[in-house]
Amino acid sequence: MDIRGLTPALRRPIVFTVIEKMLDIEASDSLVVICDHEPAGLGYQIELRKETKGHFEFFYDQRLDGAWVALIRRRV
Numbered sequence: 001m002d003i004r005g006l007t008p009a010l011r012r013p014i015v016f017t018v019i020e021k022m023l024d025i026e027a028s029d030s031l032v033v034i035c036d037h038e039p040a041g042l043g044y045q046i047e048l049r050k051e052t053k054g055h056f057e058f059f060y061d062q063r064l065d066g067a068w069v070a071l072i073r074r075r076v
Helices: 008-024 040-048
Strands: 030-035 056-062 068-074
Touching: 008 030, 008 040, 008 068, 040 056, 040 068
Parallel strands: none
Antiparallel strands: 030 068, 056 068
16 A cells, blocks of 8 residues: 555554454455655554554565555464
């Protein structure tokens, strides 16, 4: 999911809608999020929220083109 073109106020709500839906349907898939800034805060927020705490692993890295890529993987 490339969120770079979205309004900043919509980015996290959209990501959280998707990962909460992953929980609802018991999906074991992963979500890749591409953004224009370091996404460490997103991972921190995933671990803080009651609905998502402990359900996902979060990894991120910066690509050579400067974009940041986060992997949100469902723990099974």
